[in-house]
Ligand SMILES: C=CC1=C(C)c2cc3[nH]c(cc4nc(cc5[nH]c(cc1n2)c(C)c5CCC(=O)O)C(CCC(=O)O)=C4C)c(C)c3C=C
């Protein structure tokens with residue numbers, strides 16, 4: 001059977017203009033796995049409130065980070081796709097969960113090349129219902145409706161795979177060489193606490209109070225909080241970071257519900273107020289730099305730090321099209337292509 005790979009990332013608006021941002025946010029936030037409330041409440045919240053207020057502010061933020069070639073997230077994902085394609089013989093397509101580069105188009109591109117078996121690769125190291133799960137569910141629906149003869153195998157979260165931790169650690173080490181930072185903050189995209197409870201397959205493990213994530217449980221296969229904390233712990237171990245010189249926080253909250261804590265903006269502020277003058281920040285929930293890393297962290301985060309007396313603020317880029325990262329993806333694809341269990 002002819003095989004192919006479909007890389008899937010989040011997506012971006014077609015342009016940083018408010019009308020395109022509104023269209024994109026409308027699709028994104030109406031996803032029941034992103035804003036997980038009943039349809040009537042989601043309609044009220046998204047169409048009645050958020051889409052009347054947020055697109056203008058979001059568009060202004062997108063304008064600050066937009067490149068000549070387009071959205072950084074899309075351009076960087078394309079660079080990754082092109083580099084990977086040079087290293088593997090199977091066709092590699094790229095799709096986005098939201099926006100114009102749909103999963104249906106990506107699957108069609110592979111089918112047109114004669115592909116019968118697809119490796120669906122959500123570009124997220126940690127599992128979340130708002131990311132990995134929504135991609136897998138939508139891809140299955142599209143497969144059943146439009147491509148009934150296509151086999152699809154999904155890549156699970158790879159947050160704790162030793163070769164991933166090594167590639168991430170090497171990248172952090174390389175970018176922070178000679179920076180003499182006092183604290184390294186691992187900032188992950190946040191999710192509402194409710195998402196963590198919903199994804200708990202044991203229905204009783206997750207407590208959100210910090211007592212559960214360090215206790216072994218089947219629930220961790222789908223626990224975003226545990227998986228983020230593990231990435232921090234494993235990288236800390238690999239880089240031999242001193243206890244207290246690194247920590248985890250969660251960024252980009254939206255709305256009034258409690259999200260995972262501590263929040264990144266407040267953590268940056270606290271570190272500055274505690275007298276830290278030189279800090280570094282890494283964002284391992286994103287494999288490609290995007291609005292959330294280039295604007296919220298590199299611009300807003302730095303401003304907060306300076307306001308409270310901080311001096312040096314270094315952001316580590318996402319893995320993007322890093323050579324070691326591409327080599328690792330190519331190794332995983334080759335394993336899958338020879339029918340060995342992927343990520344084993
Ligand atoms: C309820 C809202 C949201 C949840 C839950 C959520 C989870 C989540 N998102 C990412 C990755 C990205 N999010 C990005 C932008 C973004 N996210 C939300 C809301 C939720 N995300 C909004 C409203 C936006 C748009 C920007 C804004 O208006 O502030 C991006 C950047 C996209 C880009 O074009 O650059 C990424 C990437 C993860 C990994 C995640 C859960 C783990």
Ligand SMILES: [Fe+2]
Pocket residue numbers: 189252
């Ligand atoms: Fe998001």
Ligand SMILES: [Fe+2]
Pocket residue numbers: 205206207208212213214223225226
């Ligand atoms: Fe937990």
